[in-house]
Structure formats: C-alpha cells, structure tokens
Amino acid sequence: MQEPTVFIVDDDAAVRDSLTLMIEQAGMHVQSFENAKTFLNAYQPNFFGCVIIDVKMPGMDGLQLQEELAWRKILLPVIFLTGHGDIPMSVRAIKGGAIDFLTKPVIREKLLICVRAAFTEAKKRLSDATQNREITTCLTKLTRREREVMLLAVQGHSNKEIGSYLGISYRTVEIHKSKIMQKTGANNLLDLARIARESELSE
Incomplete structure (x- = not known):
C-alpha cells in the first residue's frame, strides 16, 4: 500500500x-x-x-x-x-x-x-x-440457477423448500449449494449470508 x-x-x-x-x-x-x-x-x-x-x-x-x-x-x-x-x-x-x-x-x-x-x-x-470487488468477482462465477439457490438459502429456506420452489430435486439443491460454497469461499450459511448482504444480492 x-x-x-x-x-x-x-x-x-x-x-x-x-x-x-x-x-x-x-x-x-x-x-x-x-x-x-x-x-x-x-x-x-x-x-x-x-x-x-x-x-x-x-x-x-x-x-x-x-x-x-x-x-x-x-x-x-x-x-x-x-x-x-x-x-x-x-x-x-x-x-x-x-x-x-x-x-x-x-x-x-x-x-x-x-x-x-x-x-x-x-x-x-x-x-x-x-x-x-473480490466478492463481486466470486459471484460472477455463479450460474443463474446457483444465484437463485443462494438467494433462497440465505433467506432461510430449507433444501426441500428450495427444491420445491425451483422444481428441482433435494439432491440437486445440495449439489448447487456445494458449488456455491466452493465458488464463493464461504465456510457456512452465515458466511454465505454475509457475502450476499455485502454484495446486495439479498436486497
């Protein structure tokens, strides 16, 4: 610096x-x-x-x-x-x-x-x-579906509810979540919620 x-x-x-x-x-x-x-x-x-x-x-x-x-x-x-x-x-x-x-x-x-x-x-x-900037870069790596899953997850919906809402299986939701965690570097749901909030994705 x-x-x-x-x-x-x-x-x-x-x-x-x-x-x-x-x-x-x-x-x-x-x-x-x-x-x-x-x-x-x-x-x-x-x-x-x-x-x-x-x-x-x-x-x-x-x-x-x-x-x-x-x-x-x-x-x-x-x-x-x-x-x-x-x-x-x-x-x-x-x-x-x-x-x-x-x-x-x-x-x-x-x-x-x-x-x-x-x-x-x-x-x-x-x-x-x-x-x-780093958060924004991470989020650009997400697919449209992954962003949808992420938004619903940080709003507190369960995997079953997310699957029902998006018309996909429970297992598919789990796979999307795993990829989201990997791409964003989030360690848990709280961390993911912070990233979404700071990027204004959850607003």
Missing part, C-alpha cells in the same frame, strides 16, 4: 502554504490545489489518503465538492476547514460523511489528529472496497 497523502483544496494561497508546512513537518505527504476543479482534473484512481477542503471557494464550493466526490465514488475521507462555519453547514458536512469540520485558524495538533483519523478511515475504506 502506498504512503497516504493529504490533498488540500483551498483558494487562499497563504492557507495552503501554512497547512502544507504543518503537515510536512509531521512527516506526511501533501499536494495542494487552488480550487475544486483543479483537484478533480488532477485526481487519479490511485490517490490515497484524505482531502482537506475549504468550504467557501469560488465556483464549486466545499460542500458541492464533497457531493461530487460521493457521486464519483471517490473514497478519500474529507476534513472541512472554514473561516465562517455555522451549525447547519457543519451538520450537512458530517451527515455527508466528513471526518471533521474545523475552523480557521486551525490548531496544529488538532489538525494532525484529524488527519491521522482520516488516514485510518481511508485504509478501512480501501480494504472494504477491495473485499467488495
């Missing part, structure tokens, strides 16, 4: 320089951008770390950028930084998944605590995304 980077998006050059200095002195990598458009144009799928976003910016503001990141399924955790925050704004930011909502001038230690928490969250999100 590559070293995490703090991406700063703020239209104030002095703020960008100050934040960059604080974060680099803590031994972390930093990249800064003057507005949301510049950051989005520079974004690469291998970006890893977190993004510190100023709320009030010309063009696309910080909250709009947060929504755009979510829409593009960009997993970078967000820390907001603002000189004019208010309660409704901070509530909207946190509800949108932001790690924290800090006001300028920010205290160095508080900033670094937030960044480290964001890095931890970034690792979790990356791990979850990797696991979900």
Whole structure:
C-alpha cells in the first residue's frame, strides 16, 4: 500500500502554504490545489489518503465538492476547514460523511489528529472496497440457477423448500449449494449470508 497523502483544496494561497508546512513537518505527504476543479482534473484512481477542503471557494464550493466526490465514488475521507462555519453547514458536512469540520485558524495538533483519523478511515475504506470487488468477482462465477439457490438459502429456506420452489430435486439443491460454497469461499450459511448482504444480492 502506498504512503497516504493529504490533498488540500483551498483558494487562499497563504492557507495552503501554512497547512502544507504543518503537515510536512509531521512527516506526511501533501499536494495542494487552488480550487475544486483543479483537484478533480488532477485526481487519479490511485490517490490515497484524505482531502482537506475549504468550504467557501469560488465556483464549486466545499460542500458541492464533497457531493461530487460521493457521486464519483471517490473514497478519500474529507476534513472541512472554514473561516465562517455555522451549525447547519457543519451538520450537512458530517451527515455527508466528513471526518471533521474545523475552523480557521486551525490548531496544529488538532489538525494532525484529524488527519491521522482520516488516514485510518481511508485504509478501512480501501480494504472494504477491495473485499467488495473480490466478492463481486466470486459471484460472477455463479450460474443463474446457483444465484437463485443462494438467494433462497440465505433467506432461510430449507433444501426441500428450495427444491420445491425451483422444481428441482433435494439432491440437486445440495449439489448447487456445494458449488456455491466452493465458488464463493464461504465456510457456512452465515458466511454465505454475509457475502450476499455485502454484495446486495439479498436486497
């Protein structure tokens, strides 16, 4: 896994320089951008770390950028930084998944605590995304019939009920289940239910 980077998006050059200095002195990598458009144009799928976003910016503001990141399924955790925050704004930011909502001038230690928490969250999100991709890959190996059997099994139906519903024999259901377990790597029905839930197959 590559070293995490703090991406700063703020239209104030002095703020960008100050934040960059604080974060680099803590031994972390930093990249800064003057507005949301510049950051989005520079974004690469291998970006890893977190993004510190100023709320009030010309063009696309910080909250709009947060929504755009979510829409593009960009997993970078967000820390907001603002000189004019208010309660409704901070509530909207946190509800949108932001790690924290800090006001300028920010205290160095508080900033670094937030960044480290964001890095931890970034690792979790990356791990979850990797696991979900692996699950999706496993499920693509299933035949249509196997997916039907899997869905009914995780809903709690017995082999006899599944066979009756699908018009196949009890033995055939057992064979399908065995292949499903093998293809998904599930150890038991609970494990299979988790895989179905995480892949949204059971919804």
